[in-house]
Amino acid sequence: MDPRTIQVIGAREHNLKDVSLSLPRDKLICFTGVSGSGKSTFAFDTIFAEGQRRYIESLSAYARQFLGQLPKPNVDKITGLSPAIAIQQKTSGWNPRSTVGTITQIHDFLRVLFARIGTQHCPDCTRPIQAQTRDQIVARIVQLPPDTGVLILAPMVRGQKGEFRDFFEDMLRQGYARARVDGVVVKLGEAPALARNVRHDIEIVVDRLTLTERVRPRLAEAVETALRLADGSVIVQTDHDGPPSGGRGAGWLAAPQRDSAAARRPRSRKAPTDAAPVSGDLLLSSRYACPSCGLSFDPPSPQLLSFNSPVGMCRACDGLGERFDFDDELLVPAPSKSFLDLAIEPMRTRIGKWRRHIYQAVADHVGFDLKTPWNGLSPAARSALLHGLGSTHLTFTWRWSGGVWRHGGTFDGVIAELRANYRKAKAPMVRAYYEKYMRRTACGECHGARLNRQAAAIRLNGDSIVDVGAMTIAEADAWVQRLELDATQHLIADQILREIRERLRFLLDVGLDYLSLDRAAPTLSGGESQRIRLASQIGCGLVGVLYVLDEPSIGLHARDNRRLLDSLLRLRDMGNTVIVVEHDEETMRSADVVVDFGPGPGVRGGEVVAVGPPQKVARSRRSVTGQYLRGASEIEVPERRRPVNRPRRA
Secondary structure, three states: OOOOEEEEEEEOOOOOOOEEEEEEOOOEEEEEEOOOOOHHHHHHHHHHHHHHHHHHHOOOHHHHOOOOOOOOOOEEEEEOOOOEEEEOOOOOOOOOOOEHHHHOOHHHHHHHHHHHHOEEEOOOOOOEOEOOOHHHHHHHHOOOOOOOEEEEEEEEEEEEEOOOHHHHHHHHHOOOOEEEEOOEEEEHHHOOOOOOOOEEEEEEEEEEEEOOHHHHHHHHHHHHHHHHHOOOEEEEEOOOOOOOOOOOOOOOOOOOOOOHHHHHOOOOOOOOOOOOOOOOEEEEEOOEEOOOOOOEEOOOOOOOOOOOOOOOEOOOOOOOOEEEEEOHHHHOOOOOOEOOOOOOHHHOOOOOHHHHHHHHHHHHHHOOOOOOEHHHOOHHHHHHHHHOOOOOOEEEEEEEOOEEEEEEEOOOOHHHHHHHHHHHOOOHHHHHHHHOOEEEEEOOOOOOOOEOHHHHOEEEOOEEHHHHHOOEHHHHHHHHHOOOOOHHHHHHHHHHHHHHHHHHHHHHHOOOOOOEOOOEHHHOOHHHHHHHHHHHHHHHOOOOOEEEEEOOOOOOOHHHHHHHHHHHHHHHHOOOEEEEEOOOHHHHHHOOEEEEEEOOOHHHOOEEEEEEOHHHHHHOOOOHHHHHHOOOOOOOOOOOOOOOOOOOOO
16 A cells, blocks of 8 residues: 555445546645536545544544534545545535634634733723722712612622532632522522523622711722622622611522513602612723723623623624614504504504503603504604613503502513513414514614624724724735734734734635625635635644545636635645645646546446546547647637627616
């Protein structure tokens, strides 16, 4: 057995007729022939399938169960095979989260670059973020309205999978009584059993108090403890009610989270004061905080800049950049109807008295009549009914024969109700009914950027990672070249920039300079997908691998074909065997070995009619391809073209 060759003996897969062939290693080999002659069968279903099968069988039985394996080809013997990689023209199978940047790992290196030498800016006022001291954090908390009840929380687990039993026991031994697990406060001694494969957020309850001047020393101590526990971060929760407690978290236990139906019902509230209670979480950090707005952020990290991570993704669209949501226009097919006459079609049932008194409060607040036709309502009135009024406090008036009852609350909009109904729907017919009124649109929160506001506000030389992602390959290459870094930044980013430049150069070499880095993978053509895979393989720098490619020149302009061939030759010169199934003449003439299959398609093919350097194949009288290579045959160009049928004018 010659270690410098790949020996195939007795290949009979599909229409191959007991083909035996010896191919040199570390060469560029072109398989050609008429369509259906067996060249793809020999390349992919025989050589690649056997190379992949042998590599997978070298792994343990446990590892093999996670890997797909091609069936054993119908062949007597193959020797001299290396681990094989097929680069085919696939347009399906891409994850919707994949982009050109993630496939080529350019986005991964950009995340590290921006996290290490980028500057965090405030999303609101765009000022650079500075570190906060403990006293500044305390001063920010006491700016909340007086008598606001707060929980001081130390964020310990952020978006991690696990059961965390040992963590709960350890915190309990340290003297902490409660924790907030996925938004619900529980006793550590009665911590819930958590699903191992679900991501969880866990914060330790350090203290609970009501903001007055007397509690400032206690607040400062609680903040310092939380900062020490959570490595510089503290969360202030302000959405609980009830009398203050004297001990650390004693007597406080959050009620279970309300279901979506309960969340939509109006909530009674205390009479409004001059300083209304503030609801929600306030994240403060001793590391990064805006001196103007008082907003605090986690330190920049590669995870923060990933739209595939819970830390960095836009929570409104889960990092997809688009949402499948109810569309304002589709919801109202008959705008001549009024709201009470079910202008919003998927509401379906007649509006009862309870729901009507809620909608009437919205109409009274905005100033319109529910009986007015939809096309006669102002944009503000339509928006209020569809999308709600946010955190605006409304007074709802319920009248019955015995008197009047007033209660307060907020209104989230009809679309919020429809979303809840759609999520709860189990029957495919019901979901299909709602989907008639839904449309896929860009996320209104991140505007297609996929990242949250903090991640999108990290800048380098005035540009965010979102700005760089929107650039084409050629523009991104120019951006990297003109980066101005100081000595410290250059020392940190030198290796990262080298990796980014190399990958951009590979994409330029295969003629993909026009693609943007944020281009979604499912929108790529088969040829573009194949050339991206090719560029990724060149960037990996593997040696001793057998690559099998399927017509990589398809869809390429002649100007870019030479650059593609140079990339294939570079892959060969790195010490790899490259087999290309191709019809392109320039590719055949650039190959070290040409194998012509034929002589015809189907049952009339399955044989090797010529093999050798391009010059030898061109001299073969039996080879159809050889006739075209030596000029004996050519594609005739008709002297007269058929006239173009112009459309008649109406």
